[in-house]
Amino acid sequence: MTADVLRVHDLLVYYDTPVGAVTAVNHISFSLKAGERLGLAGESGSGKSTLALSILRLLKPPGRIAAGEVWLDDVNLMTLSAEAMRQVRLAQIALIPQGSMNSLNPVMRIKEQIADALKDHGVRLSKRQVAERVHDLLQWVGLRPEVANMFPHELSGGMKQRACIAIAMSLRPKVIIADEPTSALDVVVQKQVMETLARIQTDLQAAVILVGHDMGLMAQFVDRLGVMYAGQLVEVSPVRDIFTQPLHPYTQMLIASLPSLAQKGTFQGIPGLPPALRALPPGCVFHPRCPHAVERCQTEAPLFREVRPHAWAACHLL
């Protein structure tokens, strides 16, 4: 049985606002095996990006991590010093951030940006070795060697995204967190970029956490999928099961609302609105919109537990 490479335990993250502390990540726990692809799906405001940034301790004020542990192998990242954490980032956990195409330095050539990342992590190589490493990295992500000398504005969206993947891979991390890496890309380019990511991940034997809201992308890419709602994990299951036998009512309604390309049907949205994070409903956070809610749901928050082998959900009805 493959060991867990990453374990998040009871993570609690607040945002401090003028009206008080708002819970953005509400006691979330999950684990990630080496080489596995885990998806974190949720709509806007569900806390998925906050979760991704918190794992890497990249959260800026007014966000703050209030409690919880993040175990990378057997090191609790929350206990590391700022400098030690900096070393862990990129070398062991890499982030492909949202809008990463815009996080490339516009006045530096691609090769300089990769070299920068290597140097920053104390990798001592001669100039020629760095050039070789850059060449290999670019080839790995499917970019022509000439790209090394180009500036970001000379590349297309897909190429920039692949350059960001190259930077993320440069130190061969164990875990890659990709936060909506393809949201600005065309469907065809999206597939190419995701295939590149998949290939690299296999080569590295790294684990991937894909954060996003495109359920189709999740369905085609990840092994296991976690569904987030209002800062909580409501379900985590193998991705096939999510689509064939969803456990949590929110997951069920979400799947039902997705437009299919197989046949025409009716439009079934989820009535109501996600709750404002500063005014979460008591009991189960989904109960105001849940068609199956009973009295217990209004007062008692359900536990997140293993309902079937490998399938976790938080619902009183299961």
Add this chain to the structure above:
Amino acid sequence: MRRILGQASAPVQPVPGVARPGRLAAGLRYMRRNISLVVGLLLLVTLALFVGIGHMVVDTSKSRALSVPALRPPSLQYPFGTDRQGRDLLATMVAGTPLTLRIGFIAGLLGVGVGTILGFISAYYRGKLDTFIRGGVDIGLTVPGLLVLIIIAVSLKQSLTVNQMALVVASLAWLNPTRTIRAQVLSLRERGYVEVARLSGMSGPEIILQELMPNLLPYLAATLVNAVSSAILASIGLEVLGLGPVDAPTLGMTLYWVNYNAALINGWWWWWLAPLGIILIVFLGLFFLTVGLDEIANPRLRRAG
């Protein structure tokens, strides 16, 4: 009408934007953040009080020549001293400050008024009209302004009154406002809500007045303060050169007499200190006000939530 969209089941709550506290509390809290605005307003209010109370307490007729003994340094009787031609300098400041400000205001208002109209028309309708206006403004801005003003002032045969002075300065005051307002409107007209307004049947002038203008008000206010500032500077410049209204006790004219009589060399320090001090307060006040208004006008801050 039959419902076509399911009910939002929970009562629709406003999404986290800050709940609106009392207006006064919010206003005060804003003042604390925008210190420039407060400082600017304080300086200008102080000046207004000086002029207002001054008019009640001081005899402004003493601002005319030969009304009091000459060249007295500041004393209890003449707090600002007197000048060589027998003017009570306190009375001169009290009488002259509003004149200078009036010139600035009229010129500034005219300049921004014309600039707003031209800027809006130019930016909203584009095309040949825009090219024409923009070309005119760009050419006008390359000509040294003070030079033009001097030529105008010199060509007018008779000596100027305060109001005529304002018009002379206003003749160039509209150039910069046209340019900056045009730039702002150019960016605003691409907004989604302008297109929606067009599709809702609004006409060009209606869109300019109802959709664009309200969003530009803080910017226009900042531009106005700027224009007033420049106008005052231009008028003082002209007056110091002797091209202003000779009989009026404006700040610039006082400086002209200071120059004419070599007050600096002669050691009559109270004579030049008073007008310079007031000018300093005026400009500092206007400057801080501009900075404060700019902060309000800055879209990053204006776009709420």
Add this chain to the structure above:
Amino acid sequence: MTTLLEAQHVTKIFSSGILDRHSTVALEDFSLAIDSERPSITAVVGESGSGKTTLARLLLGLVAPTRGKVLYKGQDLQSMAHAAWHAFRRDVQVIFQDPYEVYNPFYRVDHILNTPVAKFKLASSKAAARALIAEVLQAVGLRPEETLGRFPHQLSGGQRQRVMVARALLLRPRLIVADEPVSMVDASLRATILGALRTMHLEHGISIIYITHDLATAYQISDNIVVLYRGAVVEAGDVELVVKQPQHPYTQLLMSSIPLASAERTWTTETGTGTVGLQAAGSAGCKFVDRCPRAMAPCLQAVPPLFHTERHRVVSCYLYHSTPALAVAETGKEFTEPTR
């Protein structure tokens, strides 16, 4: 057949620069007719750079075509009198993509509803106007007392988009041009808003032109579909045909790249790393030729005409040269025959 809105061989070229003019062809030779008697839902699908946003603005009369004409009830938009424009604005309305940009931040959301009521005299008195607005808000599932009086930033994106739908309802237009109406809205609300559009079509006979990059929603809502690639129509026809059996190589590429939200893994074969070639503006051949796996000699020479491969489908591809080409006068009218 009387047409409500028609685009005839519309081309839009954007040029910039004074000395060194370089131009982009945003849309080329596009034709489409919307029948005024039989309401329909037509989807226009394309990726970024396909010209779909330009198309929306041309159809709404916000920009003028470089070549060709946009006709409203037979009259050219560019030469219409004021009264005709007023009628046009009443009959053809819009739902834009960005639910924040369309609101003037200076006003409360009431403003966006009050303006059309006033301009088109939809109500005879203030009370009647209030009642009308309350009615349309309720129809889109919003409570008037909680929506009116608020500023745009106080409502969520989904609520703001619902208000835009309500605004469109106010006018009871004959045609709504919906430019990516749900792409900036959460997944769970998307189905709701699209359902509302379909209900508006079925119950009030409103035609819809649904512009999007999302084939799945386009498939679900529309009867007919037009696929755009870099400003040109590559395939058009009945949506079941085009989606289930795509004939143009680009449509086929598109369909195979879409990640399906299902338990079945369809992303099985690698697409390969072909990048979009930069064809110089004005090159003569088919726009897809540099990415096409089936490219042939004629593809480089001239843009293929629309071949009528089936009764309810046209494809712009030389692979189908054996089928009759659509006559120039008929382009755009291929949807006006009943599809079912």
